[in-house]
Amino acid sequence: METQQHIAILGSGNIGLALAKGLVKAGIFAPEQITLTRRNVAALSALADEGYNVTADNAGAVTRADIVVLAILPQQLNKLLDEIKPAANQTKHLLISVVSGVSCQDIRTQLGLDIQVIRAMPNTAIAIGQSMTCIATDNASAANVSLVLSLFDTVGVSIQINEELMTSATALCACGIAFFLRSIRAASQGGTEIGFHAHDALRMAAQTAKGAADLLLQLASHPEQEIDKVTSPKGCTIAGLNEMEHNGFSSAMIKGIKVSAEKAGALYKTE
Ligand SMILES: NC(=O)C1=CN([C@@H]2O[C@H](COP(=O)(O)OP(=O)(O)OC[C@H]3O[C@@H](n4cnc5c(N)ncnc54)[C@H](O)[C@@H]3O)[C@@H](O)[C@H]2O)C=CC1
Numbered sequence: 001m002e003t004q005q006h007i008a009i010l011g012s013g014n015i016g017l018a019l020a021k022g023l024v025k026a027g028i029f030a031p032e033q034i035t036l037t038r039r040n041v042a043a044l045s046a047l048a049d050e051g052y053n054v055t056a057d058n059a060g061a062v063t064r065a066d067i068v069v070l071a072i073l074p075q076q077l078n079k080l081l082d083e084i085k086p087a088a089n090q091t092k093h094l095l096i097s098v099v100s101g102v103s104c105q106d107i108r109t110q111l112g113l114d115i116q117v118i119r120a121m122p123n124t125a126i127a128i129g130q131s132m133t134c135i136a137t138d139n140a141s142a143a144n145v146s147l148v149l150s151l152f153d154t155v156g157v158s159i160q161i162n163e164e165l166m167t168s169a170t171a172l173c174a175c176g177i178a179f180f181l182r183s184i185r186a187a188s189q190g191g192t193e194i195g196f197h198a199h200d201a202l203r204m205a206a207q208t209a210k211g212a213a214d215l216l217l218q219l220a221s222h223p224e225q226e227i228d229k230v231t232s233p234k235g236c237t238i239a240g241l242n243e244m245e246h247n248g249f250s251s252a253m254i255k256g257i258k259v260s261a262e263k264a265g266a267l268y269k270t271e
């Protein structure tokens, strides 16, 4: 799905750069078709050497682009929208916002334009083509929704959801990367305590986690169905699993995801 379009990514931090790298890796955009912005443009010099356009001029980047991605923090958004307002064109531009907790309508209101806005919630695995991305909109055309879904499908799996579920998607999928990484890290720490060198324990834990995820994804199976196959009667798996549950393993994950979702919903309002 190669494209001739030009994309501007406003805010080249963790997720903006992960998106840019993912799109280039997937062969959708050449670096020359991507403009990356950041206030401290010197921090993007390595990207400039790779062929990306880099600038601190957000409005200029918007003028040259067909698709504009907003990838800055919620508290930085209003200032940026004021800056690009003169360059934004509601007939030309499609806005994609990955900013947590900010609705499509919030963005149009701040811009004062009836522009098409699609929210996307990817995660950092987008850099390696493994993102779970949720998208939502309240006004974009079906053609633009398909375009954005197919764009994110090249860098993982994408689904369209109702906009009111976007903060939940943020907690489960975007923050979720950190939650699962911490679980793997904890498993590796356990592995070290029972005899493996730290780097071996981490690799073993990560591959085991990957296998567990693939059992669900490839077999369309349920976790408990797969757990039942591991837990031999009177065995060591059920002993370990029950010990974890007595200490609140599932409960901690559920409570953490709930707190994360509440926080995601309040990020823009508490700027
Ligand atoms: N990090 C993640 O895994 C994910 C983050 N998000 C959302 O993406 C947004 C960005 O998050 P991160 O990448 O983690 O933050 P970050 O702080 O790493 O990146 C933001 C970047 O924007 C730049 N910036 C700030 N003001 C600017 C301006 N006026 N013009 C140009 N650049 C400017 C900053 O220098 C920084 O490089 C947030 O709204 C976050 O909620 C969404 C999904 C996943």
Ligand SMILES: O=C(O)[C@@H]1CCC=N1
Residues within 6 Å of the ligand: 100, 170, 174, 175
């Ligand atoms: O921690 C955050 O607020 C952002 C949103 C989702 C992932 N990182």
